[in-house]
Amino acid sequence: MTMKTISIINLKGGVAKTVSTINIAYTLVAIHGKRVLIIDNDKQGNTSKFFGLYDPSSYGLSELLTDKKMDVNNVIQQTNYDGLDIITANMNLLRTNKEILMDVSRPQQTRLRKKLEKVKDQYDYVIIDNAPDINMTVINALVASDDVLVPIKIDQFSFDGLEQIIEQIEDVSEFNSDIRFAGCFITMYQRSSVNQQGAELLEQQGYPMFATRVRKTVKVDEMTFSRKPLLDYAKRSTACVDYVALVKEYLEL
Template sequence: MKTIAVINLKGGVAKTISSINIAYTLLKEHGKRVLLIDNDKQGNTSKFFGVHSYDVPGVAELLTDRDLSVHDVIQNTAYEGLDIISANMNLLRADKEILLDVSRPQQTRLNKALQAIQDDYDYCVIDNAPDINMSVINSLVASDDVLVPIKVDKFAFDGLEQLVEQIDDVREFNDNLVFRGCFITMYQRTGVNVQGVEYLAQATPYPMFDTKIRKTVRVDETTFSGKPLLDYRKSTAGQDYVYLVAEYLNMC
């Protein structure tokens, strides 16, 4: 199982939508078995698939309850071959508990838990909070690749230097972690966006994907339908995620 961390320290960059549609594209277009992990206390990925709950254990409990198996927190979605581990506000408590519990390793708990299902899935996609906390550090330690969605504006790379530093620090526990690159979301063919893309390509030291995810009202509609773009209606953004996943697979 290859694990992909989708992360940006900024909010509002289509991180959750990207995680959902990358995971579903791997299933739909490539026939892969995929586990999607919601690692954000807001629980938007869990809400999207209708599994947000405080009655079922999720990633928070997996990180704090040493007797809990990963099999106990995996839930099915409406799509065969795509499963999910949910999240909720309990992640706030979990982050504090991890820091206070020095009786066992703090950074490697998720990685250790996922070892039991390495042969059950082809890919694991982790939707991370816009933060650097213990649950996010656990995600990076458990991951093979990092993908960073960004929106074209003056502040596109705010926090990215700190994120790259954290990735470097995590390599103490996971020396195989690779920062695959940034990809642009909510792209529009306007003067500002075109010039912004050119500027970012020239001014940034960070790797950039060629694929851009175009802005479309279909994305907002899917949050109400609970269907990934490729299962909802034909859209430019849906096709862009197909191109993005293909570009990612070609570089691995």
């Protein structure tokens, strides 16, 4: 199959972008036997930390995007899971954003897309965990992506930023006409009336939505400490069952 690249994005912080990236990626590996590359595109480096690979001095996404000669294989690291690799991020990403902006000597938006071409036979999926922001590295992620998935936590501000993401997707279609807004999915779902009403409201907005809602469970917080994806840490937890269903739904799109 041809490699597919997925961006997990929301301009809001704390909506489960990182947790979703990790669990969607590992579900593709463990249940579907896919070869997956995660890209940490957040200077916080949460995904890199999760896999025990956060290192301020190691090569990662920053070097890939700013060093023209850097080979993508030199920034890919293996995780503890067979079939799951990662390109890490750290605080250098802050500088990287400025550097890309200032370096007009070569195209700014298509750098990641071009670098990833080299691994198109090595992976089935690339999953990018984006920062809650729109900056040059996030634009690079969108330009490199076939699909965009938007995790949403229901609260008063759930809808904020959605329009901007859709606008951004339209903007990058100049460089990447195949990009698709695959859909939003609800995270940290609880069976409370506010959650139910919020979910209904969201469904009425006309955005593409996944039917699967990822339920809230303490197992997710525990998972971040155990540094194991849900399928490895708490296979029977609600959120694990939901991520498996979400991936199935995605694959059937």
